[in-house]
Amino acid sequence: MPDETTKRPATLTELARLLMTLDDLLVSCMRCGFCQSVCPVYGATFREADVTRGKIALLEDLAHELTADADSVNDRLNRCLLCGSCESNCPSGVNVMDIFLRARAIVTGYRGLGAVKKLVFRFILPRPRLFGALLRLSSVFQWPFLTKASEKADAYRAPVLNPWLGRRHIPSLPSRSFQSETGDLDEPAGAGPKAALFPGCVPDKLFPKLSAATLKVLRRHGVSVFYPAELVCCGIPALASGDRRAFRELVELNLKALSRSKFDWLVTPCATCASNIKENWRRFRDDFGPEQRALIEEIHGKTLDVTAFVVRVLKxxxxxxxxxxxxxxxxxxxxxxxxxxxxxxxxxxxxxxxxxxxxxxxxxxxxxxxxxxxxxxxxxxxxxxxxxxxxxxxxxxxxxxxxxxxxxxxxxxxxxxxxxxxxxxxxxxxxxxxx
Ligand code: SF4
Ligand code: SF4
CATH class of the missing domain: 3.40.50 (Rossmann fold)
Incomplete structure (x- = not known):
C-alpha cells in the first residue's frame, strides 16, 4: 500500500486512491450551509470559498483542481483556522477536521513542502536541544529590536522586524526554557496519581513560567511528575501543513520518551497539544506500528488539559x-x-x-x-x-x-x-x- 506519510503520490493511480478515500468522507455533507454562521473566517470575509461548504465543493473536484492550479488549491484550503467550529455545529456530523487534515496531506504530497517548513518540521522540531539553543541565541540578540508596547500584557513592538512580523505585538523570548531549567524528572509514584507532564513547545520555550506554574500545581496536589526532557513538539504544525512524514517522526519521538516510565495521566497546559495528542495521534494511528498504536490508544485515554485534571481527577x-x-x-x-x-x-x-x-x-x-x-x-x-x-x-x-x-x-x-x-x-x- 502506498505510504501517505513518506512520499509524494508517485502515480495517478496512487493519487486517485487517496482522493477516493477523501470522497468517502465528503458524501455526508448535505450543503445546508449551517457552517456559515459559526465560521470565523467566513464571518470576516463573507466568501463562500472560505467556509466548509465551499472547501468541500473544491475537494469534490480535487483531482482536476490540483492539476489545473495546485498552489491556488493550497491557498484556499489554508484559509482556515482548523478551529472545529463547523464540525461541532454540523447537523450532519461531517467529520470536517478529518477531511481537512487528509486533504492538506494530499495537496502537500502533490505539490511538495516548502524548504523553510521542511527545515523546521523535519530538522529543528525533532531536536529539542538545537531548537532551544536557537531560541536562546535569539533571546540574547532580541533587545535592540524590541520596544515595550504594553506593561500589563507584557508585549513588545519590533518595528525593524515589521516586514516579517507585520506590526504584531509579541512576547519577548526568555533566556532559558522550562526544559533547560527543569531537566529530566521521574518522581517515584506516591499516594496520589502520577502524571506525565507535556508542556508543549510554546509553554516550554516561550512561556516557561506557565510550565513552572503547571508543575507547581501538580506538586501542591500530591501528583508525582514524570517529565522526560527529550519530549518534542506534539506534531500539530507539521500535520496542519500536510507533512504527515514529519508528524509521524515527531509522534514517534514523543512515544519513545513517554515509554520510559509508567504514568496514570498525561497532563498539558496547552489546549492544542491536548487536542492533537488525544484526537490526531489516534486519527492517524495507522501510520504507526502495532506497539506504537497500542501506546497511542493508551495515551488517548490518559490525556487531559491541566484544568480538567485539577477538577475531574484531583477533585x-x-x-x-x-x-x-x-x-x-x-x-x-x-x-x-x-x-x-x-x-x-x-x-x-x-x-x-x-x-x-x-x-x-x-x-x-x-x-x-x-x-x-x-x-x-x-x-x-x-x-x-x-x-x-x-x-x-x-x-x-x-x-x-x-x-x-x-x-x-x-x-x-x-x-x-x-x-x-x-x-x-x-x-x-x-x-x-x-x-
Ligand atoms: S459541513 Fe455540515 S453544516 Fe456545513 S454545509 Fe456540510 S452538512 Fe451543512
Ligand atoms: S475549521 Fe473553523 S475556520 Fe475552518 S472552515 Fe471550519 S469553522 Fe471555518
Missing amino acids: VDLPPAAGERRVTYHDPCHLKKSLGVSAEPRAILKSLPGFKFVEMPEADRCCGNGGSFNLFHYNLSKEIGQRKRDNIKSVNPEVVATSCPACIMQLKDMVSQNQDDMAVKHVIELYADSL
Whole structure:
C-alpha cells in the first residue's frame, strides 16, 4: 500500500486512491450551509470559498483542481483556522477536521513542502536541544529590536522586524526554557496519581513560567511528575501543513520518551497539544506500528488539559470566591469544541480569591490565531482577533484568562495593539499564584 506519510503520490493511480478515500468522507455533507454562521473566517470575509461548504465543493473536484492550479488549491484550503467550529455545529456530523487534515496531506504530497517548513518540521522540531539553543541565541540578540508596547500584557513592538512580523505585538523570548531549567524528572509514584507532564513547545520555550506554574500545581496536589526532557513538539504544525512524514517522526519521538516510565495521566497546559495528542495521534494511528498504536490508544485515554485534571481527577475543592478584580475567560477552540472542556477552567476562575468572574459575549468564538493561519494570513487573523478583543473589552476585565498558549499570544497582541490596560494569563498561572 502506498505510504501517505513518506512520499509524494508517485502515480495517478496512487493519487486517485487517496482522493477516493477523501470522497468517502465528503458524501455526508448535505450543503445546508449551517457552517456559515459559526465560521470565523467566513464571518470576516463573507466568501463562500472560505467556509466548509465551499472547501468541500473544491475537494469534490480535487483531482482536476490540483492539476489545473495546485498552489491556488493550497491557498484556499489554508484559509482556515482548523478551529472545529463547523464540525461541532454540523447537523450532519461531517467529520470536517478529518477531511481537512487528509486533504492538506494530499495537496502537500502533490505539490511538495516548502524548504523553510521542511527545515523546521523535519530538522529543528525533532531536536529539542538545537531548537532551544536557537531560541536562546535569539533571546540574547532580541533587545535592540524590541520596544515595550504594553506593561500589563507584557508585549513588545519590533518595528525593524515589521516586514516579517507585520506590526504584531509579541512576547519577548526568555533566556532559558522550562526544559533547560527543569531537566529530566521521574518522581517515584506516591499516594496520589502520577502524571506525565507535556508542556508543549510554546509553554516550554516561550512561556516557561506557565510550565513552572503547571508543575507547581501538580506538586501542591500530591501528583508525582514524570517529565522526560527529550519530549518534542506534539506534531500539530507539521500535520496542519500536510507533512504527515514529519508528524509521524515527531509522534514517534514523543512515544519513545513517554515509554520510559509508567504514568496514570498525561497532563498539558496547552489546549492544542491536548487536542492533537488525544484526537490526531489516534486519527492517524495507522501510520504507526502495532506497539506504537497500542501506546497511542493508551495515551488517548490518559490525556487531559491541566484544568480538567485539577477538577475531574484531583477533585480539588473550589468554593466560589467573591472579590473585586474582574476576570473573564476565552474558550480555546481546541479545548471546548474538540475536547468538551469549558466548565472546569471557569470553576477554577470563580474560586480565585480576590477575583470576580465575568462572562464575555461570544466567549467560545475563535480568537483568530490558528497557528500557521496567523503567520500566513495575519490581516485576516487580526480582524477576527479584533472582534474577540471587542467582546473582552465589553466586560471591562482586569485580566483575560484562557487555556491555550497560542490564544495567549493572539490576545496579548490584540489587547496591546488596542492599548487596553489588561493582563492576559493562563488559568493555571492564576490558580498557581493563589496556592
Ligand atoms: S459541513 Fe455540515 S453544516 Fe456545513 S454545509 Fe456540510 S452538512 Fe451543512
Ligand atoms: S475549521 Fe473553523 S475556520 Fe475552518 S472552515 Fe471550519 S469553522 Fe471555518
